[in-house]
Amino acid sequence: MSEPAATVRRVMRRWGQAATPDTGDAGVDGARADARADARADAGAGAGGRVAARRTQAEQRESRVAAGLSELERWLADQIGQGIAQARQTGPADWDDLARRLVDAQAPGVAGSVTRLPRVLGAEDWPGLLLGEYALLRLLAVAHRRAAALPEPLRQTVRARVGFPVTRESVLAAAAVRDHWDVVGCRDEEQDRLVARRVWLAGRTTGRLAMVLSFAPAGQPLDAFPPPGTTIDADLAFYPGASPLRALVAGRRGLVDAGPPPGTKVSQVPALIAEVLAADPWTDSWPLVLDGAVPCLDGLADDEGNALPLHPSAGVPWRLLAVSGGRPVTVAAEWTPRGLVPLTVWNEDGRAVPL
Amino acid sequence: MTKAVSGGREAGRVSWEELVSTALVGADRRAVPPESLLERAAEQVVRMRAGRRPGRGRPPAPAAAETMPLVPGAAADRLARMLAGEQSRLLTEWLETAAARRVRVPAEMIPGLLDLGARDRSIRACLGAVTGARGRWLAGLNPAWAYLLAEPAHVPPDEVWELGTSGDRRAFLAALRHRDPAAARELLERGWSAETPEDRSVFVPILADGLGMADEPFLESVLDDRRREVRQAAADLLTRLPRSRLALRMTARARRLVTGNGSRLRAEPPQECDGAMERDGVRARPPAGMETRGWWLQQVVAHTPLSFWPDHLGMPPHEIAAARIGDWQREVRMGWTRAAILQRDAAWARALFEAEPLTDLLAVLPPEERSRRAAELVAGHPVDGQMVMMLGGVPRPWGHRLARAVLKKIVETTRTQPWNAGELIRLAGERFDPAMHEHAGEVPELAATLRFRSEMLKELE
Numbered sequence: 133m134s135e136p137a138a139t140v141r142r143v144m145r146r147w148g149q150a151a152t153p154d155t156g157d158a159g160v161d162g163a164r165a166d167a168r169a170d171a172r173a174d175a176g177a178g179a180g181g182r183v184a185a186r187r188t189q190a191e192q193r194e195s196r197v198a199a200g201l202s203e204l205e206r207w208l209a210d211q212i213g214q215g216i217a218q219a220r221q222t223g224p225a226d227w228d229d230l231a232r233r234l235v236d237a238q239a240p241g242v243a244g245s246v247t248r249l250p251r252v253l254g255a256e257d258w259p260g261l262l263l264g265e266y267a268l269l270r271l272l273a274v275a276h277r278r279a280a281a282l283p284e285p286l287r288q289t290v291r292a293r294v295g296f297p298v299t300r301e302s303v304l305a306a307a308a309v310r311d312h313w314d315v316v317g318c319r320d321e322e323q324d325r326l327v328a329r330r331v332w333l334a335g336r337t338t339g340r341l342a343m344v345l346s347f348a349p350a351g352q353p354l355d356a357f358p359p360p361g362t363t364i365d366a367d368l369a370f371y372p373g374a375s376p377l378r379a380l381v382a383g384r385r386g387l388v389d390a391g392p393p394p395g396t397k398v399s400q401v402p403a404l405i406a407e408v409l410a411a412d413p414w415t416d417s418w419p420l421v422l423d424g425a426v427p428c429l430d431g432l433a434d435d436e437g438n439a440l441p442l443h444p445s446a447g448v449p450w451r452l453l454a455v456s457g458g459r460p461v462t463v464a465a466e467w468t469p470r471g472l473v474p475l476t477v478w479n480e481d482g483r484a485v486p487l
Numbered sequence: 488m489t490k491a492v493s494g495g496r497e498a499g500r501v502s503w504e505e506l507v508s509t510a511l512v513g514a515d516r517r518a519v520p521p522e523s524l525l526e527r528a529a530e531q532v533v534r535m536r537a538g539r540r541p542g543r544g545r546p547p548a549p550a551a552a553e554t555m556p557l558v559p560g561a562a563a564d565r566l567a568r569m570l571a572g573e574q575s576r577l578l579t580e581w582l583e584t585a586a587a588r589r590v591r592v593p594a595e596m597i598p599g600l601l602d603l604g605a606r607d608r609s610i611r612a613c614l615g616a617v618t619g620a621r622g623r624w625l626a627g628l629n630p631a632w633a634y635l636l637a638e639p640a641h642v643p644p645d646e647v648w649e650l651g652t653s654g655d656r657r658a659f660l661a662a663l664r665h666r667d668p669a670a671a672r673e674l675l676e677r678g679w680s681a682e683t684p685e686d687r688s689v690f691v692p693i694l695a696d697g698l699g700m701a702d703e704p705f706l707e708s709v710l711d712d713r714r715r716e717v718r719q720a721a722a723d724l725l726t727r728l729p730r731s732r733l734a735l736r737m738t739a740r741a742r743r744l745v746t747g748n749g750s751r752l753r754a755e756p757p758q759e760c761d762g763a764m765e766r767d768g769v770r771a772r773p774p775a776g777m778e779t780r781g782w783w784l785q786q787v788v789a790h791t792p793l794s795f796w797p798d799h800l801g802m803p804p805h806e807i808a809a810a811r812i813g814d815w816q817r818e819v820r821m822g823w824t825r826a827a828i829l830q831r832d833a834a835w836a837r838a839l840f841e842a843e844p845l846t847d848l849l850a851v852l853p854p855e856e857r858s859r860r861a862a863e864l865v866a867g868h869p870v871d872g873q874m875v876m877m878l879g880g881v882p883r884p885w886g887h888r889l890a891r892a893v894l895k896k897i898v899e900t901t902r903t904q905p906w907n908a909g910e911l912i913r914l915a916g917e918r919f920d921p922a923m924h925e926h927a928g929e930v931p932e933l934a935a936t937l938r939f940r941s942e943m944l945k946e947l948e
Contacts, residue, residue, distance in 0.1 A: 205522075212521035215513030260503065263510045267528035398541060406537035413533040426546040429628065433544025440541055450598035453628065457550035457594065457621050469536045477595075485595045 193238050197294060200237020201273040204230070208270045212263075219262055224250050241295030245269060255444070255470075264469075268414055289373040289412050298371055300380065308367035308382040311335035313342065314393035315360050316421050316464035317475030318486065325350040331357045332419040332464065332475065333368070333379075334393050341419050342368050342379040360464070360476040361484025363390040375412035377419075392462045392478040395423030398434035405467055418467040419475070424460040427452045432463065432472060443471035451487050455479045503531050550624035558590040558617075562946040566592060570599050574939050576917055578603075579610055580883070584947045586616035594621050601625065601632040611638050615654055623652075648674065653686055661693050668697035676705055684714040691720035698724055703731045710766050722768025722790060727830050729792035733767050740764070741791040744784055745812075745819060747800035752807075754815035756780035757787065781818040788822025793835050796823075808838035827851055846880030858886025865892040870900045870907050875914060884920045893919075898929050916940075 207230060227249045234243035246269070252261035275282065275290045282290065292298060317332040327350050333342040346355045358364055367383040370376040396404065401420060408415050425432040429448050433439035442449060455461065455477045465472040474487045506528050514521040558566070562585070569578050582600075585592065592600065597618045604614045614622065615638025626635035638654040647655045664671035675690055682690065691709060694702055702724070709721035710733070725733035745754045757764070760771040760783050768790060773782035797803055802810065812819050820843070827835040828847055836851035844864055849857045861881050868874050881889065893915050900908040916936030919927075921944060924937035 208525060209521040212510050212524055213513060213515040215511055215516070217511045217513075259511050260507045263507055263528050264532035266510075267525045267532055270522075270525045271529040402538070402540060405539075409533055409537040413529075426544070428544045428546050431542065431544050433546045437544050437546075438541035439544025448629070450625070450629070451595045453547070454594040454597045454621060454625055457624060458547045459549050479594065485593075 193296075196237045197239050197276070197296075200234050200239050201242065201276050201294070203237075204234065204242065205270060205273045205277075208266050208273075211266065216259060216262055216266075220253050220258070223253065223262075239295050241293050242269065242272065243295070245272075261470075272414060283374075285372065285374040286411075289375065289414075292371065292373055293414050303369050303371055303380050304382055306369055306372070308369045309335070309338060309340060310365075310367045310383075311338045311340070312363050312365055312388050312390060313368065314363045314390070314421070315358050316393060316419060317466065318357065318360055319475070320354065322350050327354060329354045329357070332466070333364075334419070334421050334464075335368075336363070336390065336394070341377060342370070343377050343417075343419065344368075344379055344381060358387060359484075360486050361478070363388040363393075373412065375408050375415060392482050392484070393421050393464075395421040395425075395462050395464075398422055398425055398432060398440055399436070399438050401440055401467070416469055419464065420467050420472070421462065421464045423462045425463050426458065426460050427456045427463070427474075427477075429453070432465070432474075435460065441471040443468055443473045446471070446473050449474050449487065451485070452477050455485050501527060503528075503535065506531065547624075547628055551620040553591060553619050553621065555589050555591045555619055558585055558592055559946055562590075562943070563593050563596070565943055565946060566596060570596065570603075574936065576913065577936070577940060577943065579613070580917070580940065581943060581947070582610055582613035582617055584944060586613040588947055590617070590947070591619035591621075592617050597622050597625055601629070601635060604634065605631050608634075611635065614638065653689070656686070657689055657693065660690060661696070664693055664696050668694075668699070669701060672702055672705055684712075684717065687712065688714060688716040688720055691717060691724065694724060695727075698727060700728060700730060703728055707732055710768070715770075718766070719768050719770075723829055726790045726792060726826070729794050733790070734792045736763070736767055737787060737791040738795050740787045741795065742799060744787060745800075747802070750802075750806075750810060752800065752810045752812045752819075754784060754812050754819050756784035756815060756818070778818075781815060784815055785818040785822040785825070788819055789825035789829065791822075791826065793823070793826050793830055793832050804835050805838040805841065808835070808842040824848060844877065846877045849877075849881055854886060857881060858889040861885075862889045862892035865889070865896050870896060870904070870911055875910050878911070878914055878918075881918065883918045885915075885918045887920070890915070890919045890923055894923070894927060894930070894933075897933065901930060 227246050231243045231246040234240075234246060245265070249262070249265055252258050252265060255261055272290065272293055275286075276294055279287050279290055313333040313335055315331060316334050318329065320327050320329045322328075327348050329346045329348075331344045331346075333344065334340075335342070344357070346357075348354045365385040365388050366381055367385075368379040369382040371378040371380075401422070404420070405418065408418050422432060424434055426434070427449055428439060431439040431441045452463065452474050459480075462478040463474060464476040465474045477485050477487060479485055506524060509517050509519055509524060510528070514524050557563075562581075566581060569575055569581060600610075600614055600618060601622065604611045611634055615635055618625075618635065622635055626632040636652045636654060647659045651659065660671055660675065663674065672694060675694075679687070687709075691706075694706070706721045706725050710718050710725075712718050712721070722733060725731040726737065728734060740757070743755075744757060745752060747753075757780060760769055764783070764787070765771060769783060769786045771783075773779050793804070796807055800807055800810075808820075808823065820839070823835065824839055824845060824847065826832070827839055828851055831851055833852055833856075836848040837856075839845070840848045840852075840860060844860075849861060852860065858881075861878065864877060865874065878893070885893070893911065897908055897911055897915060900911070912930060912933050913936075916933050919933075919937055921937045921941035924934050924941055927934040927937055
């Protein structure tokens with residue numbers, strides 16, 4: 133590598149940490165790394181040797197990642213062997229160290245997941261949450277080791293979560309999905325002077341869900357995107373995977389006047405999430421559009437009293453409650469393993485209110 | 488699902504709790520291979536996430552329907568910007584104007600406003616009006632916002648006196664008092680003994696509207712109330728009735744305490760604060776830093792009808808206000824000042840203001856005169872904390888004369904001591920008639936604030 137390792141490490145670490153406080157998404161870490169890897173490849177090789185150089189780089193990367201993940205497997209087994217009772221004291225420093233080694237091993241996706249581990253320590257049931265995270269990390273390392281035996285879409289998911297780059301061109305080269313997409317949520321998160329914007333979309337006719345991700349240095353404008361409550365006629369190109377969600381806007385044809393989006397019932401959510409997790413067990417963020425949901429102080433209920441809990445860190449959703457006034461509303465929320473994070477609610481006049 | 492997770496191997500019947508407990512103490516100690524523990528944990532965690540069944544929800548009872556129209560969209564957008572920090576000093580005026588126009592704010596803005604009201608009492612009355620039925624519904628769900636239920640909302644329903652919240656009943660009583668003073672007093676008297684001390688202390692001041700000797704027997708009886716705030720409120724009203732028994736008792740006390748001797752006055756504070764004085768609203772314990780007997784003297788003077796003094800001392804008010812009083816001059820003057828404010832006596836306020844320009848007195852003067860007197864003060868003083876404080880006591884909107892004087896002062900000060908003009912510019916921005924923005928071109932910050940207010944008020948029309 134032509135650049136000093138320390139610089140790469142610093143930059144990659146920053147990308148690894150710049151993910152959201154509430155949800156993790158290994159795909160995001162990969163995305164941050166993509167642009168960086170492209171830039172490095174372009175800068176590092178002369179015009180003639182570029183293709184060959186890339187091939188060598190790719191081979192090097194494969195073996196680095198494999199070595200890094202097998203070290204991760206050993207590290208996890210050691211932790212569980214010795215016991216995790218001291219994790220609150222020793223965890224953060226250990227994880228910092230581990231994340232750094234994973235960045236060096238060019239697995240920024242896994243490094244990002246490790247960087248987010250301290251979040252579980254605030255919860256009362258942190259031992260169970262931590263065991264769950266360790267178990268899923270090991271599952272990812274094992275899946276990568278056995279990648280050749282996996283079906284292609286799942287192999288793509290594993291590689292994306294590990295942090296292998298997927299180029300924009302390859303995503304755009306696949307067939308795009310045209311639909312009237314409702315913009316159902318938007319969230320900007322800033323960390324270390326980098327802002328990540330996620331825009332969640334729901335397709336009217338295909339019923340598909342999508343998430344468009346963009347980055348900008350803090351203080352600089354992000355890609356303009358129609359706000360929640362609008363509907364766009366657009367072609368979306370999905371990143372490959374077993375449960376594709378992340379997408380690029382391949383073509384935007386215009387705005388559509390369509391009113392509030394159709395939604396699913398609260399009682400249908402568990403089956404829907406089970407399906408998503410069956411395809412991609414590492415999923416920790418999935419958009420939902422619910423209709424006929426009555427916001428409560430700590431959850432979203434339907435008229436039969438079934439309720440989905442909210443994420444504990446989201447607090448009482450006062451704005452959502454205020455808009456609902458105790459009546460059923462259409463509401464978009466982000467599913468996470470620990471509960472829902474409300475994104476947008478449509479009021480009685482059909483106007484979208486971001487939460 | 489299981490295929491993707493672990494290749495479908497049977498994990499055995501180990502509970503999640505057992506896995507966590509083994510992981511905590513260490514798999515080695517329990518002779519479990521760590522890899523297999525992690526494998527089982529992965530399978531279970533995905534199964535738990537995927538198989539999480541909905542719990543039982545406790546949806547709140549639906550909110551009542553709204554009776555007021557929603558504020559226009561442009562006004563709501565401006566409010567959102569103000570809540571985000573733009574020109575936030577003008578928020579009170581926005582709320583007051585919206586409350587007077589009887590419009591309500593969009594539901595999603597209510598939580599932010601109620602949080603503000605939890606910290607700032609001064610806006611609570613307006614919030615009671617502009618947050619509508621949804622605001623009260625939310626206040627019932629969040630103890631931090633419960634204060635809202637003590638504020639009157641618009642349009643109290645018919646049974647409000649028996650069943651309404653404290654705020655609704657206050658609004659109802661005030662409206663009835665305005666229409667029919669005797670009926671309001673009788674209604675209050677009938678259920679008096681069953682009212683809470685808090686309600687009693689907010690109901691008494693409502694009788695100020697249309698106050699007359701017919702209220703005297705009731706107010707006199709309220710002087711025996713157990714709660715000091717209630718007694719105090721009744722005493723404050725009774726001093727406005729020169730023929731009330733309280734006024735006569737105070738006059739008898741004052742007659743002994745302050746005496747005239749030609750152009751010189753003499754004051755002698757009471758030796759003690761007896762039970763009768765306390766019943767009449769004199770507080771025995773002085774505020775920190777005040778001499779005890781002087782405090783009693785001040786209160787007696789403050790609760791004596793001002794009409795008593797000219798005859799007693801043989802001088803008109805303006806001479807009395809300017810007279811020298813020896814040892815207790817400060818206490819006696821403070822008493823008269825307080826009396827002028829309580830009894831809303833413009834002649835005395837004028838006389839006292841000339842002796843010492845206290846802002847509180849300006850409030851008693853007619854608006855035109857208030858504006859003129861404040862303008863004179865501004866013209867003759869440098870900008871300092873005292874001037875800003877004096878002007879802070881003059882409510883919005885400032886009359887033309889005062890505004891012109893302040894604008895002139897700002898322009899002068901900006902030229903010579905720009906660091907000193909900031910607070911005055913901000914105050915002027917809040918208090919000027921917004922139409923003045925056309926004349927404020929020399930002070931861009933002021934002009935911008937006034938334009939903002941001008942647009943803000945237009946949107947709320």
